[in-house]
Amino acid sequence: RQRVFSGIQPSGNLTIGNYLGALKNWVAIQEENENFFCIVDLHALTVPQDPKVLSEKIREVAAIYLAVGLDPAHCTIFRQSKVSGHAELAWLLNCVARFGELSRMTQFKDKTVRGGADSASAGLFTYPVLMAADILLYNANLVPVGDDQRQHLELTRTLARRFNHLYGETFVVPEGMILESGARVMGLDDPTVKMSKSSKSPGHYVAILDDPDVIRKKIRRAKTDSGTEVTATPDKPAITNLLDIYSATTGRSVPELESEYAGRGYGDLKKGLAEAIVETLAPIRERALALLDDPAELDRLLDAGAERAGAVASEALGTAKAKMGLG
Numbered sequence: 001r002q003r004v005f006s007g008i009q010p011s012g013n014l015t016i017g018n019y020l021g022a023l024k025n026w027v028a029i030q031e032e033n034e035n036f037f038c039i040v041d042l043h044a045l046t047v048p049q050d051p052k053v054l055s056e057k058i059r060e061v062a063a064i065y066l067a068v069g070l071d072p073a074h075c076t077i078f079r080q081s082k083v084s085g086h087a088e089l090a091w092l093l094n095c096v097a098r099f100g101e102l103s104r105m106t107q108f109k110d111k112t113v114r115g116g117a118d119s120a121s122a123g124l125f126t127y128p129v130l131m132a133a134d135i136l137l138y139n140a141n142l143v144p145v146g147d148d149q150r151q152h153l154e155l156t157r158t159l160a161r162r163f164n165h166l167y168g169e170t171f172v173v174p175e176g177m178i179l180e181s182g183a184r185v186m187g188l189d190d191p192t193v194k195m196s197k198s199s200k201s202p203g204h205y206v207a208i209l210d211d212p213d214v215i216r217k218k219i220r221r222a223k224t225d226s227g228t229e230v231t232a233t234p235d236k237p238a239i240t241n242l243l244d245i246y247s248a249t250t251g252r253s254v255p256e257l258e259s260e261y262a263g264r265g266y267g268d269l270k271k272g273l274a275e276a277i278v279e280t281l282a283p284i285r286e287r288a289l290a291l292l293d294d295p296a297e298l299d300r301l302l303d304a305g306a307e308r309a310g311a312v313a314s315e316a317l318g319t320a321k322a323k324m325g326l327g
């Protein structure tokens with residue numbers, strides 16, 4: 001039995017990338033583990049958010065966690081901002097992390113391409129340290145995430161080892177769990193960038209809560225490559241992405257899909273893919289919308305989760321503080 005921690009930011013509409021890269025895996029492994037699944041709302045503040053929208057998105061993430069099949073009997077589901085240990089341990093670890101290593105984080109570079117680093121929040125810069133705190137606070141040994149979190153996970157491991165070296169054995173050094181299929185879904189409008197829920201372009205992603213007709217339209221309009229053959233090759237990044245999504249959604253292999261669509265063209269591929277996505281997401285959407293009809297019940301669940309998480313977190317935080325001389 002492993003201790004599992006993972007989270008998603010309430011920073012927009014959760015996408016099929018979040019589903020295939022993270023949520024689907026969480027559901028698959030929940031029964032054999034002890035799980036902490038967090039709505040990482042403090043992370044969302046690293047880029048500008050409308051306060052009213054943010055508070056709605058927080059409940060939406062909670063509803064989606066339940067709608068995809070996470071079971072509160074196996075999982076502690078809670079909000080990061082309701083457990084103050086996350087912010088406190090992040091500060092302690094900020095004093096262990098180095099400016100140079102944070103400067104090398106590619107997500108910071110990716111998220112600041114337009115505005116430039118000077119106008120980015122300091123929070124965006126230290127984001128990976130907060131993420132390390134999230135994980136280490138629960139002494140999690142397993143962290144199921146998408147491929148884009150590989151570098152942040154490595155930093156988490158580095159910080160755990162450094163803290164243990166400086167102050168004595170304290171934290172578990174966690175392992176990442178990144179699936180082969182679905183761990184890196186690319187944008188529908190641009191297959192050279194990772195699909196992200198914070199994208200401002202609606203054609204960039206399929207959202208978990210998109211209406212079936214919206215899903216069909218978005219897939220129909222997804223970028224394709226030149227040529228006509230349905231093959232996953234390096235010169236066809238857009239078709240490769242569609243095949244990868246298809247494969248991760250249905251569990252069928254890419255070669256199998258290639259031979260099914262051989263000689264049939266991109267249009268047929270898109271039709272088949274759209275229906276496969278609708279089949280997967282429509283029931284999730286219905287359950288999530290039903291759950292959102294009762295926000296008080298969602299809030300109760302989150303409060304109960306925060307209480308359980310808080311008890312585990314305060315113990316780990318107390319230990320870390322004492323080791324550093326703040327006992």
Ligand code: ATP
Nearest residue numbers: 008009011017021145146183184185195196197198
């Ligand atoms: P944002 O644009 O706000 O960063 P995001 O879509 O990247 O949103 P996160 O909340 O940062 O979502 O990440 C939540 C989880 O989803 C992480 O485990 C992350 O690795 C995974 N994930 C995010 N995008 C993808 C993707 N395109 N393919 C697979 N997994 C993804």
Ligand code: MG
Nearest residue numbers: 009148196197
């Ligand atoms: Mg992200």
